Amino acid sequence: GAGVSQSPSNKVTEKGKDVELRCDPISGHTALYWYRQSLGQGLEFLIYFQGNSAPDKSGLPSDRFSAERTGGSVSTLTIQRTQQEDSAVYLCASSLNPYSYQETQYFGPGTRLLVL
Amino acid sequence: SQKIEQNSEALNIQEGKTATLTCNYTNYSPAYLQWYRQDPGRGPVFLLLIRENEKEKRKERLKVTFDTTLKQSLFHITASQPADSATYLCALVTGGGNKLTFGTGTQLKVEL
Numbered sequence: 459g460a461g462v463s464q465s466p467s468n469k470v471t472e473k474g475k476d477v478e479l480r481c482d483p484i485s486g487h488t489a490l491y492w493y494r495q496s497l498g499q500g501l502e503f504l505i506y507f508q509g510n511s512a513p514d515k516s517g518l519p520s521d522r523f524s525a526e527r528t529g530g531s532v533s534t535l536t537i538q539r540t541q542q543e544d545s546a547v548y549l550c551a552s553s554l555n556p557y558s559y560q561e562t563q564y565f566g567p568g569t570r571l572l573v574l
Numbered sequence: 575s576q577k578i579e580q581n582s583e584a585l586n587i588q589e590g591k592t593a594t595l596t597c598n599y600t601n602y603s604p605a606y607l608q609w610y611r612q613d614p615g616r617g618p619v620f621l622l623l624i625r626e627n628e629k630e631k632r633k634e635r636l637k638v639t640f641d642t643t644l645k646q647s648l649f650h651i652t653a654s655q656p657a658d659s660a661t662y663l664c665a666l667v668t669g670g671g672n673k674l675t676f677g678t679g680t681q682l683k684v685e686l
Contacts, residue, residue, distance in 0.1 A: 462617070489672070500578070500663065501618070501676040514673065549617050553672060561672055562608065565617030 460484070462566035464550050470572045471540055479535045479569045483552030490533050491553075491563060492525055496546040504548075507533065540573045547571070577601065580664060580677040588685055593651040595680045597664035600645060602675075604666040607640055607647050612661045612679065621662075622649075654684045 463482045471477050483490050492504040503517040507527040518524070522540075527533040537544055547570050551563040579598045587593050597607070606625045610618035624631040624640045624647065631638045637650040651658050661681045665674040 491673070493676075498678070500678040501665075501674075503673055503675065506673055551617070562620040562623065563672070563674065565619070567615070567617050 464566040464569050468570045476538045479548050481533045481550030487552035487554050489553045491551045492535050493549045494546045542573050545573045578677040581680045584681040586683045593654050595649040595662050597647040608665045609649050610663045656684045659683045
């Protein structure tokens with residue numbers, strides 16, 4: 459079926475506003491990841507969901523960042539009180555079986571966030 | 575600290591030549607390493623995975639080597655084409671659930 463989709467594709471917001479970014483993983487994929495890619499930087503891991511397990515939030519840069527995954531499918535990344543340093547591309551990925559070392563991650567096109 | 579390094583300078587090569595990209599890491603002992611391709615405005619796309627006990631892996635014009643002693647992986651594209659122009663990222667599994675840590679990527683440009 460369709461690949462990983464993300465919305466919006468672009469988001470411009472003012473400093474201090476909250477934003478919500480959405481990710482629709484590939485149907486049937488149990489694992490979902492959020493990454494951030496800043497200009498000239500590599501992808502930075504943010505958070506990982508697997509089934510009904512507690513998410514791995516070890517990459518979230520501050521408590522302004524949070525994420526949910528409802529019904530084991532769609533995920534929303536929320537950034538509260540946005541700062542200019544939050545400007546980046548936010549990428550979502552999903553995988554079928556994260557416990558198989560051969561499993562790869564399938565990435566969405568990303569949401570480009572610009573905080574003015 | 576843990577680090578994954580890739581050549582930050584862009585690599586420009588002529589069509590038909592072999593492109594070689596380098597990925598070096600420190601303070602990791604990854605069980606396997608992955609290479610991804612990323613085009614402008616798009617998410618990364620998986621290319622190849624190599625395990626720690628594999629010295630070399632091939633897929634069509636692509637070849638990856640993995641030297642756990644040197645802590646280095648080399649990514650080769652033979653008979654390169656302009657369509658191979660992109661940024662190439664290496665990634666290590668650094669946590670449970672296949673959590674990946676990525677290098678900063680190397681931009682490859684294949685010229686006619």
